[in-house]
Amino acid sequence: MARYLADDETAFTALDGRLRNGLRRYFQRCGLDADELSQRTLVQVVLFRHQFRRGDRLRPWVMSIARHLASDQARFGARHVDVQVLETMPADTDVERTIDARRRATAALRALDTDAAGLLLAHHREGYSFHELSTRQGTPVGTLKVRAHRAYRRARQRLGAAPVGPLRLGV
Numbered sequence: 001m002a003r004y005l006a007d008d009e010t011a012f013t014a015l016d017g018r019l020r021n022g023l024r025r026y027f028q029r030c031g032l033d034a035d036e037l038s039q040r041t042l043v044q045v046v047l048f049r050h051q052f053r054r055g056d057r058l059r060p061w062v063m064s065i066a067r068h069l070a071s072d073q074a075r076f077g078a079r080h081v082d083v084q085v086l087e088t089m090p091a092d093t094d095v096e097r098t099i100d101a102r103r104r105a106t107a108a109l110r111a112l113d114t115d116a117a118g119l120l121l122a123h124h125r126e127g128y129s130f131h132e133l134s135t136r137q138g139t140p141v142g143t144l145k146v147r148a149h150r151a152y153r154r155a156r157q158r159l160g161a162a163p164v165g166p167l168r169l170g171v
Helices: 011-029 034-047 058-079 092-111 114-125 130-137 141-159
Strands: none
Touching: 011 034, 011 058, 034 058, 092 114, 092 141, 114 130, 114 141, 130 141
């Protein structure tokens, strides 16, 4: 990884060779699409290589990315398309706080009815505009916005206190 971070583009081929088979085995054990998720993991390694700290071990960092992707895939199935990463990996000091926040946000989403949670995830996480969702569902844009507003409000109430800024959904 040190060579790759030093802009040695050929080093990624060696990195890919070291990581891909282990990633494939991990995703196969999880019963998920091993080829697709291995590729997505490696894409995230490339996108977020600047966050890797020199001196840290590579495999745990990569496997944490893989675990997040496996969790997302298992939770959202075929509906979930994670083309871009919505949040960066937390720093070591923030891990516990981040895990707790994610658990609370996930619990708040699960408390919503399926339609409301699906609407929030489609709009906020998957990036669909209300216009696109309106076209797909045959529901007026205004109706979807009102439903989303009410769902966000119910989710914030479940979290206990209204957070400053947007609600971070199931990352």
